[in-house]
Amino acid sequence: MHQITDPEIKKRLAFDNPWWESGEVDARFRNWPRRAYFEGFVQLVAESRVERAVVLMGPRRVGKTVMIHQAIQHLLDKKISATRILYVSVDTPVYTGTALEQIVRLFQETHRHKRKTKLHVFFDEIQYQKDWERHLKSLVDSYPHIRFLVSGSAAAALKLKSLESGAGRFTDFILPTLTFTEFLKFQGIAEPKFIEEADGSVLDIGDVNKLNTAFIDYLNFGGFPESVFKKEVRESMDRYVADDIIDKVLLRDLPSLYGISDTQELNRLFTTIAYNTGQEVSVDELSKSSQVAKNTIKKYLEYLEAAFLIRRIYRVDRNARRFKKQSQFKVYLANPSFRSALFGKVQNEDPAIGKLAETAIVSQYAHSHLFRDLHYARWKKGEVDLVGLDPVTQKSAFAIEIKWSDRALEKPFQELRATIRFCQRNKLDQLTVSTKTRSRQETIDGIKIYFLPLSSLCWLIARQYVDSELSWGWHPMTGPLTMETIPARLKQRSR
Numbered sequence: 032m033h034q035i036t037d038p039e040i041k042k043r044l045a046f047d048n049p050w051w052e053s054g055e056v057d058a059r060f061r062n063w064p065r066r067a068y069f070e071g072f073v074q075l076v077a078e079s080r081v082e083r084a085v086v087l088m089g090p091r092r093v094g095k096t097v098m099i100h101q102a103i104q105h106l107l108d109k110k111i112s113a114t115r116i117l118y119v120s121v122d123t124p125v126y127t128g129t130a131l132e133q134i135v136r137l138f139q140e141t142h143r144h145k146r147k148t149k150l151h152v153f154f155d156e157i158q159y160q161k162d163w164e165r166h167l168k169s170l171v172d173s174y175p176h177i178r179f180l181v182s183g184s185a186a187a188a189l190k191l192k193s194l195e196s197g198a199g200r201f202t203d204f205i206l207p208t209l210t211f212t213e214f215l216k217f218q219g220i221a222e223p224k225f226i227e228e229a230d231g232s233v234l235d236i237g238d239v240n241k242l243n244t245a246f247i248d249y250l251n252f253g254g255f256p257e258s259v260f261k262k263e264v265r266e267s268m269d270r271y272v273a274d275d276i277i278d279k280v281l282l283r284d285l286p287s288l289y290g291i292s293d294t295q296e297l298n299r300l301f302t303t304i305a306y307n308t309g310q311e312v313s314v315d316e317l318s319k320s321s322q323v324a325k326n327t328i329k330k331y332l333e334y335l336e337a338a339f340l341i342r343r344i345y346r347v348d349r350n351a352r353r354f355k356k357q358s359q360f361k362v363y364l365a366n367p368s369f370r371s372a373l374f375g376k377v378q379n380e381d382p383a384i385g386k387l388a389e390t391a392i393v394s395q396y397a398h399s400h401l402f403r404d405l406h407y408a409r410w411k412k413g414e415v416d417l418v419g420l421d422p423v424t425q426k427s428a429f430a431i432e433i434k435w436s437d438r439a440l441e442k443p444f445q446e447l448r449a450t451i452r453f454c455q456r457n458k459l460d461q462l463t464v465s466t467k468t469r470s471r472q473e474t475i476d477g478i479k480i481y482f483l484p485l486s487s488l489c490w491l492i493a494r495q496y497v498d499s500e501l502s503w504g505w506h507p508m509t510g511p512l513t514m515e516t517i518p519a520r521l522k523q524r525s526r
Contacts, residue, residue, distance in 0.1 A: 035125055035127075035128075035129070037137055039125060040125060040126070040129060040133075040134070040137055041137055041140075041141055043123065043125045043126075044117070044119070044134075044137065044138060044141065045141075047118055047119065047120060047123070048113075048116070048117060048118055050103065050107060050113040050116065051113050051114055051142075054107065054113050055104065055107060056100045056101070056103050056104040056107070057100070060097055060100035060101060060104070061100075061101070061104055063094075063097050063101070063256070064216070064217055064256070065098075065101060066093075066094055066098055066206065066209075066213065066256075067210065067212065067213050068098070068204075068206055069098060069101060069102075071204070072085075072087070072098060072102060072204055072206075073102050073105045075180075075202060075204060076102045076105070076106065076151065076178065076180060077105075077106070077109070078178075079149065079178055081202075082171060082175045082200075083171065083199075083200055083201060083202045084167050084168075084170075084171050084179040084180065084181060084200060084201050084202070085178075085179070085180040085181070085201075085202050085204055086157075086181055086182075086189055086193045086201045086202065086203050086204065087099070087180065087181065087182035087183075087204050087206060088182070088183070088189045088190055088193075088203060088204065088205050088206070088339075089184075089205055089206035089207055089339060090184070090207070090208060090276060090280075090338070090339045090340070090365065091184040091275065091276045091279065091280070092255045092256075092257060092271075092272075092275065092276055093206050093207065093208055093209075093255060093256070094206065094256050095155070095182045095183075095184070095206055096120075096155055096182070097256075098206065099118065099153050099155060099180070099182060100118070102153075102180075103116055103118060103151075103153065106151060111151070114142040115142075115144070115148065115149065115150050115151065116150070116151045116153075117134075117135075117138045117150065117151070117152045117153065118153045118155065119134055119152075119153065119154050119155065120155045120156055121154055121155060121156045121157055121158075121159045121160050121163075122155075122156040122159040130166060131154065131160060131163070131166045131167065131170060132166065132169070132170065132173075135152060135170065135174065135177070138150075138152070146174070146176075147176050148176065149176050149177070149178075150174075150176070150177045150178070151177070151178045151180070152177055152178070152179050152180070153180045153181070153182075154167075154179070154180070154181040154182075155181075155182050155183075156182070156183055156184065157181040157182065157183045157189070158183040158184070158185040158188045158189060159183075163181070163192070164192040164193060164196035164201075165196060167179060167181060167200075167201070168196060168200045168201075171200045172200070184284075185280075185284040185288070185338075188284065188288050189203075190203070190337050191288070191337060205339075207339065207365070207366075207397065207398055208254035208255060208339075208365060208366040208368075208394070209253055209254055209255065209256065209259070209366075210394075210395055210398055210493035211246070211249055211253070211391065211395060211486075211489045211490050211493045212490055212493040212494050213493075214245070214248075214249045214253040214259060215245060215490065217256065217259045217260065218245060218248075218259060220241070220242075220245050221237075222237075222490065222494075223235055223237035223242060223486075223487045223490055223491075224236050224237045235470040235483055235484055235487040236470075237487065239468045239469075239484050239486070239487070240468070242484065242486040242487060242490070243379075243467070243468070243484065243486050245486070246388075246391070246485070246486035246489060247377070247378070247379060247384070249367070249368075249391065249489075250367045250368065250371065250377060250384070250387045250388070250391060251265075251268070251367075251368060251371040251376045251377060252264070252265045252268055252368050252371065252376075253366075253367075253368055254272075254366035254367070254368035254369070255271075255272065255276075255368070257271065258271065258272070258368070268368070268371055268372040268376075269372055269373070271372075272368065272369065272372035273372040273373050276372075277301070277340070277369065277372065277373070280338050280340060281294065281297055281298050281301055282294050282298070284338065285297065285334050285335075285338060288334075289330075289334055291334075296321075296323045296327065296331075297331055297334075299321045299322065299323065300317065300321040300323050300328065300331050300335075301335060301340065301341075302321075302373065303317065303320050303321040304317075304335075304341055304362050304364070305364055305369055305370050305373050305374070306370070306373075306374060307320075307362075307386075308362065308363050308364045308367070308370055308386055308387065308390045309361060309362075309363055309386035309387070309389045309390050309393075310361065310362070310386065311346070311359055311360070311361050311407075311409070312359070312360065312361070312362055313358050313359050313360075314328050314329060314358070332362075339365050340364070340365055340369070341362055341363065341364060341365060342362075342363050342364075342365055342393065342394070342397050342402070343360050343361065343362055343363070344360065344361050344363070344393065344402075344405050344406055344407060344417075345357045345359075345360045345361075345406055345407075346359050346360060346361075346406065346407060346408070346409055347406045347407070347408050347418055347420075348408065348409075348410055349408060349410040349413070349453060349456060350456065350457065351406075351408065351418055351420065351426060351427035351453075351457050353406070353425075359409075361407055363389075363390045363393045363394065364390055364394075365394060365397065366390075366394055367387045367388075367390045367391045367394065370383070370387060370390075384435055385433075385434070385435045388433065388435050388465075388485050388489075389416065389433045391489050392417070392431070392433055392465075392485070392488065392489055392492060393405070393417070395489060395492040395493040396417075396492060398493070399495075401419060403422070404419055404420040404421070404422050404425075404428075405417060405418075405419055405420075406418045406419075406420060408430075408453060412449060413448075413449025413450065413452065413453065414449065415430050415431075415432065415449075415450050415453050416431060416432050416433045417430070417431040417433065418430050418431075426457070426458075427457040427458075427459055428459075429459070429461075429463070430450065430453060430454055430457075430459055430462050430463070431462075431463045431464075431465070431488075432447065432450050432462070432463070432464040432465065433465050433485065434446075434464065434465050434466065434467075434485070435465075435467050435485055436466065436467050437466045437467050437468060437469050439464050439466065439482070440464070440466050440469050440471055440482045443464075443473070443475055443480065444475070447462070447464065447475070447480070450462060450464075451475060451476055451478050451480075454478045455476065455477065455478065459478070460477070460478065460479060461478065461479040461480070461481065462478050462479070462480045462481070463480075463481050463483065463488065464480055464481070464482050464483075465482075465483060465484065465485035465488045466482050466483065466484055466485065467484060467485065468484055469482060469484065470482055470483055470484065470487075
């Protein structure tokens with residue numbers, strides 16, 4: 032049997048790295064709009080003082096390969112020599128059976144780099160390299176002058192193995208599905224406008240109907256860059272998203288990772304969750320509805336979460352205290368557009384839109400470290416859709432009621448009685464309530480209530496937490512973001 036030779040590999044490397052000759056990345060990558068996460072990623076790419084590999088993780092089709100090439104162009108723009116940058120798509124057949132160490136050696140040979148020459152090496156689709164995490168760790172130890180960056184679509188594999196084998200050697204960077212702010216930007220839709228009142232509050236004054244139309248589009252196809260820019264993808268979400276993203280994870284990635292023999296069981300569970308996104312469930316209920324054993328359910332939930340397909344939040348009581356036994360929880364799709372890919376698009380008055388809208392709100396929080404302290408409250412006589420706990424004191428920090436209706440604004444005493452009592456009991460002086468179209472601020476029983484259209488609220492949450500998490504998220508000196516702090520934060524962001 033003939034073996035692939037070193038000259039053949041070098042030839043392929045030259046083909047995959049056109050900037051060695053042209054000095055720039057292919058236009059199809061350069062011209063693609065940048066994700067909000069780009070600046071954070073290139074900061075890690077440029078950081079050479081820390082001897083760690085960067086592991087770029089995320090669902091399929093969210094733009095990891097594009098962002099890598101944009102990062103390479105960024106290095107070229109910073110006058111990094113083109114021949115000091117290597118990109119390798121590990122799933123290319125010519126690299127099959129070729130060790131990562133050999134590829135690095137051939138790269139050094141091609142350009143006569145010395146062992147201590149500072150280089151940037153990108154391995155895309157790294158999960159196709161057997162025992163990649165062990166080899167990558169060895170490379171990081173052996174070549175401290177090389178900045179290694181790897182990515183892959185089998186998110187569960189990357190997350191699991193980087194945690195197990197890369198302690199002290201890997202830095203994980205997650206690229207999730209699109210936020211609502213990114214969706215609006217990619218669509219060329221103007222962001223909502225807010226005015227600051229004398230008391231520091233904010234009210235929405237944007238075109239609510241236009242924003243609501245965009246929000247419904249976001250629910251239906253807004254999770255992935257391709258679906259935003261390509262009409263054929265939007266019109267065939269079942270093929271491009273359900274088949275290419277969901278099915279490959281459920282039927283290939285997870286079974287190969289965890290030795291799952293009955294893929295139909297896993298598919299049945301995910302379908303059940305997708306159809307009922309945002310519902311409170313228990314393992315017992317999921318077992319009955321999906322006909323999957325309870326012990327298997329627990330494992331599958333962990334696998335689906337590791338693969339960035341679902342997110343879970345847990346219940347607290349009316350005193351905002353966690354339960355010792357977390358028997359009940361809410362399960363959300365990682366992005367609402369997964370549901371439309373499986374069951375068809377939703378319209379303005381669709382019965383499912385309420386829970387899909389709630390899924391969208393939770394998915395914005397999921398981009399932030401605040402997600403770890405996000406819960407919902409439910410007790411015998413009431414419930415609150417979202418409750419944020421202070422990560423230090425573990426006391427309630429904020430409460431949000433999510434509604435795709437103006438009814439709560441029109442009849443607040445009837446619709447919000449239990450939620451107001453929760454705020455009073457937990458010493459919260461304000462409450463955010465989403466509506467469908469109307470904005471207002473009023474004080475009821477000592478609780479300042481901000482009514483905002485749900486689409487505006489979704490944008491606001493994403494705007495706070497995505498672009499620069501460190502400056503916009505929770506800080507022990509300033510506390511959580513509140514409606515009073517938003518005007519000042521927006522001013523800071525515009526500078």
